[in-house]
Amino acid sequence: MDYDITIDRDVCIGAGQCALAAPGVFTQDDDGFGELVPGREEGAGDPMVREAARACPVSAITVSGA
Helix, strand or coil, X not given: CCCEEEECCCCCCCCCXXXXXXXXXXXXXXXXXXXXXXXXXXXXXXXXXXXXXXXCCXXXXXXXXX
16 A cells, blocks of 8 residues: 655654654654655555654645555
């Protein structure tokens, strides 16, 4: 089950909730902002992808697809 995942870098505040909820898909860059783990840009079927998007305090993550 693949997803289309986007992180709005203009909105992200670096809270890290995405990386905590789905560490196999999300990580934080050197500045602390959310980014997708290389090679996992489609979520790799991780059931926590949608939960990670819901956990974002500023709704910077959009998940669509499957």
